[in-house]
Amino acid sequence: MAFVLLRRLGQALLILLGVAAITFVLLYALPADPARMIAGRSATAQTVASIRHELGLDQPLIIQFWTYLSGLLYGDLGRSYAQKTEVWTLIVARLPATLILMATGITVEVVLGVTFGTVAAVKRGGTVDRLVMMASFVGVSAPQFVVALLLLYVFAVTLGWFPMSGYGSFAHVVLPATTLGVLGAGWYARMVRSAMIDVLNQDYVRTARAKGLSSRRIIFRHALPNAILPIVAMIGIDIGQFMGGVVVVEAVYGWPGIGQLAWQAIQQVDIPIIMGVTLTSALAIVTGNLLADLIAPFIDPRIRTS
Amino acid sequence: MLRRWLLGTTTAAAIMLAPPAVMAEGKDIVVTYKDDIVTLDPAIGYDWVNWSMIKSLYSRLMDYEPGTATLVPSLAESFEVAPDGLTYTFKLRKGVKFSSGRDVVASDVKYSIERAVDPKTQGPGAGFFGAINGFEDLTGGKATGLAGIETPDDGTVVFKLSRPDATFLHVLAINFASVVPKEAVEAAGGDFGKKPVGSGTFVLKDWVIGQKLVFEKNPGYYIKDTPKIDGFTVEVGQEPLVALLRLQKGEVDIAGDGIPPAKFLEIKNSPDGAQMIVDGEQLHTGYVTLNTKVKPFDDLKVRQAVNHAINKNRIVRILNGRATPAKEVLPPLMPGYDSDYSGFAYDVAKAKSLLAEAGLADGFQTALYATNTDPQPRIAQAIQQDLAAVGVKAEIRALAQGNVIAAGGTEGEAPMIWSGGMAWIADFPDPSNFYGPILGCAGAVQGGWNWSWYCNAELDKRATAADSMSDPAKSGDRVEAWKKIFTDAMNDAPWIPVTNERRVVAKSLRMGGENNIYIDPTRVINYDAIFVK
Numbered sequence: 001m002a003f004v005l006l007r008r009l010g011q012a013l014l015i016l017l018g019v020a021a022i023t024f025v026l027l028y029a030l031p032a033d034p035a036r037m038i039a040g041r042s043a044t045a046q047t048v049a050s051i052r053h054e055l056g057l058d059q060p061l062i063i064q065f066w067t068y069l070s071g072l073l074y075g076d077l078g079r080s081y082a083q084k085t086e087v088w089t090l091i092v093a094r095l096p097a098t099l100i101l102m103a104t105g106i107t108v109e110v111v112l113g114v115t116f117g118t119v120a121a122v123k124r125g126g127t128v129d130r131l132v133m134m135a136s137f138v139g140v141s142a143p144q145f146v147v148a149l150l151l152l153y154v155f156a157v158t159l160g161w162f163p164m165s166g167y168g169s170f171a172h173v174v175l176p177a178t179t180l181g182v183l184g185a186g187w188y189a190r191m192v193r194s195a196m197i198d199v200l201n202q203d204y205v206r207t208a209r210a211k212g213l214s215s216r217r218i219i220f221r222h223a224l225p226n227a228i229l230p231i232v233a234m235i236g237i238d239i240g241q242f243m244g245g246v247v248v249v250e251a252v253y254g255w256p257g258i259g260q261l262a263w264q265a266i267q268q269v270d271i272p273i274i275m276g277v278t279l280t281s282a283l284a285i286v287t288g289n290l291l292a293d294l295i296a297p298f299i300d301p302r303i304r305t306s
Numbered sequence: 307m308l309r310r311w312l313l314g315t316t317t318a319a320a321i322m323l324a325p326p327a328v329m330a331e332g333k334d335i336v337v338t339y340k341d342d343i344v345t346l347d348p349a350i351g352y353d354w355v356n357w358s359m360i361k362s363l364y365s366r367l368m369d370y371e372p373g374t375a376t377l378v379p380s381l382a383e384s385f386e387v388a389p390d391g392l393t394y395t396f397k398l399r400k401g402v403k404f405s406s407g408r409d410v411v412a413s414d415v416k417y418s419i420e421r422a423v424d425p426k427t428q429g430p431g432a433g434f435f436g437a438i439n440g441f442e443d444l445t446g447g448k449a450t451g452l453a454g455i456e457t458p459d460d461g462t463v464v465f466k467l468s469r470p471d472a473t474f475l476h477v478l479a480i481n482f483a484s485v486v487p488k489e490a491v492e493a494a495g496g497d498f499g500k501k502p503v504g505s506g507t508f509v510l511k512d513w514v515i516g517q518k519l520v521f522e523k524n525p526g527y528y529i530k531d532t533p534k535i536d537g538f539t540v541e542v543g544q545e546p547l548v549a550l551l552r553l554q555k556g557e558v559d560i561a562g563d564g565i566p567p568a569k570f571l572e573i574k575n576s577p578d579g580a581q582m583i584v585d586g587e588q589l590h591t592g593y594v595t596l597n598t599k600v601k602p603f604d605d606l607k608v609r610q611a612v613n614h615a616i617n618k619n620r621i622v623r624i625l626n627g628r629a630t631p632a633k634e635v636l637p638p639l640m641p642g643y644d645s646d647y648s649g650f651a652y653d654v655a656k657a658k659s660l661l662a663e664a665g666l667a668d669g670f671q672t673a674l675y676a677t678n679t680d681p682q683p684r685i686a687q688a689i690q691q692d693l694a695a696v697g698v699k700a701e702i703r704a705l706a707q708g709n710v711i712a713a714g715g716t717e718g719e720a721p722m723i724w725s726g727g728m729a730w731i732a733d734f735p736d737p738s739n740f741y742g743p744i745l746g747c748a749g750a751v752q753g754g755w756n757w758s759w760y761c762n763a764e765l766d767k768r769a770t771a772a773d774s775m776s777d778p779a780k781s782g783d784r785v786e787a788w789k790k791i792f793t794d795a796m797n798d799a800p801w802i803p804v805t806n807e808r809r810v811v812a813k814s815l816r817m818g819g820e821n822n823i824y825i826d827p828t829r830v831i832n833y834d835a836i837f838v839k
Contacts, residue, residue, distance in 0.1 A: 032708025033753070036715070040352055040430025041743050041755045042733075047432045047445045048753060050425030082344050084428070085497050093515035149547070157551050164557070165548050166541070167517060251340075254543045256516030264341055267679075269708040 008293065012286040019282040020072070023275055024065050032269045033057075034081050055081070068275070077279075078272040080265070087276040090261060097167055098257040101180070101249075102242035104173050106235055108181020113188020114224075114231065120189065121196030122219060132189060139186025148179045148252040165254035176253045180246060184238065188231060195227035202226075229300055236292030240285025244277070333536040333838045335559040335817070337831070338544035338552070342516055345499030348484030349422040349429040354731070354830050355562065357481060359521070359540070362533070362833040364484035364504035367396050367415065367463070368475050372835035373822035375641075375735035377475050381410065381485060381505070381528075391470035391776030396463045402528050404487045405509045412457035414485050420444065420451050421491070422482040431482030433743075434733070437471035470774040472784055476734035479828070507533040507834045516543060521833070534837035550812055553582070559817055559838075560824070560831065564810035567626045573812070584811040585628070586825030589732035591637050591740070592629070593725050594674075594689065594802040595714070595757040600721045602670055609799035611660035612722075613650035615696045616802055621688050624681055628810055632803035635740055635792045639827060642737035642788040649796070649803070657696045669697025675713055675720045677727040678704040686724050689804075714757035723757050724804075735827055737788035741769050745795055760800035765791055 077087035265273035369380035439454025490503035618631035633649030749756030
């Protein structure tokens with residue numbers, strides 16, 4: 001077990017290194033010259049050259065990458081070109097909002113998805129099943145900004161139940177988390193439904209029924225735990241996605257998450273921020289998957305033995 | 307069971323609901339922007355959002371009367387210009403203090419400008435101070451200061467110039483000339499932009515990154531009864547549409563990003579619409595550069611032809627009428643604008659005949675570069691269609707801004723560039739600001755901003771002569787000289803001037819003041835002058 005964990009950690013580090021290398025090369029291969037963007041319209045060629053030197057952009061790419069990596073070892077992500085603030089400070093400032101939205105968004109989508117997916121599987125073929133599947137289809141295909149604006153208009157502008165925008169109280173997180181949750185729930189509902197249908201057709205479920213167990217007990221004790229495994233893996237992926245920022249939802253609700261930081265940095269060719277956000281979200285994806293893999297044996301003992 | 311759960315959660319949510327934020331009473335106002343504030347460092351900040359905040363956080367030797375382009379001494383009490391225009395002597399106002407409590411002295415002025423020019427600062431403002439003695443030594447790393455700034459005593463600053471510069475007083479009024487205390491810059495450890503200390507009308511009280519900035523009035527500001535509000539909170543990350551909804555509900559006083567196109571008519575036609583919309587001209591010209599070093603735009607007739615081919619009224623409609631068709635380089639508000647100049651009228655037949663004269667009756671293929679954020683690609687498409695109507699097939703290359711700028715500054719690369727999103731908005735209200743970097747020979751270099759690569763040595767000479775006329779008594783002659791320079795430049799048609807865009811700001815009914823302090827020609831929102839009714 002310890003060996004497996006070590007091997008997975010090693011793999012995770014390699015993946016992060018790969019992400020860093022690829023992002024770095026791609027960003028610096030762009031024709032846009034950060035020094036020129038910084039120096040502005042009235043700059044002389046000499047000023048641009050001096051700024052390029054200050055940023056170390058006149059060094060060969062491999063040396064620049066090496067400098068960046070050695071900074072990373074000390075937790076130094078560099079300074080933003082446009083803001084001059086440490087990238088770490090900017091990311092940390094937005095981390096709580098990102099984490100809160102991630103946790104609440106995933107909670108909403110899992111609760112909705114598992115509930116409706118189970119109901120649909122149990123009532124498969126019936127009206128409820130068809131309604132749930134239709135709703136989940138709408139959920140997976142509806143554009144985020146439409147749903148976000150719709151919820152905002154109904155619940156914040158017209159009914160006034162929630163604040164329109166911002167961050168700080170529980171009320172602020174309800175609409176953004178619901179938007180993400182409702183849209184994401186569609187995936188979960190479909191997945192849970194098909195997993196549940198598989199399980200419900202298994203022999204041990206038939207045996208349980210034959211023994212005369214209540215259907216509630218069959219679903220909650222025997223079927224659902226066996227159908228939950230793909231959900232754990234999917235949560236692992238979602239953690240990464242949410243950490244990379246959910247730009248649209250953040251923008252509509254004025255949510256100060258990491259997505260807005262990344263979006264603005266891209267506009268400004270602010271490479272250190274883009275690098276920092278990319279690495280943070282890569283780290284989150286890797287961690288999320290690692291956690292999902294670690295949790296799996298506890299949910300399904302069969303994995304432990306294999 | 308499911309229904310019970312749903313009911314349970316909605317009630318829980320309803321109970322836990324905090325009441326939506328209500329605007330504080332009194333003279334504190336709320337301003338919103340979509341983008342985060344990049345920096346409040348006056349040597350770094352160079353976008354139209356932080357520009358107005360930096361103006362109000364710091365003071366400069368010179369400033370403008372609110373809502374106008376009229377220069378007035380500010381931190382300076384008085385100044386003298388030597389007859390040769392090479393020496394400027396400023397006497398500082400006495401008793402002005404930084405928000406840290408220390409007096410502002412002459413060496414602070416010297417330090418601040420040197421800091422703006424020093425490449426180590428990595429700021430965009432260095433070029434403005436090019437006339438000060440010792441400029442090249444500092445930008446080239448041969449000196450650590452500017453020899454041309456002297457401080458004989460704490461109350462006197464003397465500037466020695468290497469060439470006469472009639473715009474020098476404007477230069478001392480731009481944000482890059484803001485006065486900062488050295489010890490605060492050093493204490494901030496490279497992040498002065500988030501920990502600003504100045505001597506302006508407001509002080510930054512709090513900055514929650516990604517959320518809000520709280521500005522409070524500086525009670526000791528040296529001009530009486532300024533500012534007129536007690537403070538303002540800038541909320542960032544606010545989608546313009548949502549900001550407008552909040553403004554209508556009374557949660558917001560100024561929606562800095564204006565009114566989204568979809569809501570414009572609704573607001574305009576609403577009962578209070580007229581009082582909420584501030585729609586003002588700014589010193590902006592949007593243009594298409596025609597690369598004089600790329601065939602067939604090296605032929606004047608071709609450049610004239612495409613000038614006649616563009617239907618500018620249609621582009622104005624794409625911009626929801628928030629622009630006027632442009633005929634010349636300078637925007638109408640700029641001194642030197644030639645209201646008699648007729649420009650190139652929209653005339654497809656004439657465009658075709660000019661192309662035929664150039665031997666291109668069947669048209670030609672070319673490329674049009676534009677930035678990839680709305681509405682620029684749509685405008686590029688309109689231009690593309692207009693060109694197609696005269697037989698010119700232009701392929702659109704919509705790229706990120708940095709890549710368009712890079713293409714423009716590479717010789718022989720971009721035949722045409724639509725400037726939207728990067729267009730020239732004047733740094734200060736003087737016509738020369740529209741020449742040097744974008745039409746002069748100095749900008750027609752690798753990495754420059756003269757994307758037409760237009761270089762007319764004779765015009766350059768006249769431009770230098772005009773900028774040497776620093777005697778205020780001759781300012782009328784100087785403006786006339788500039789007017790002629792731009793008309794003559796247009797005879798060579800290096801640009802298609804397309805639009806002069808207006809800016810729109812939405813404000814709540816309780817905000818008072820004329821439109822020109824919400825769209826101030828030199829600072830956009832003038833926080834010093836706006837007031838609550």
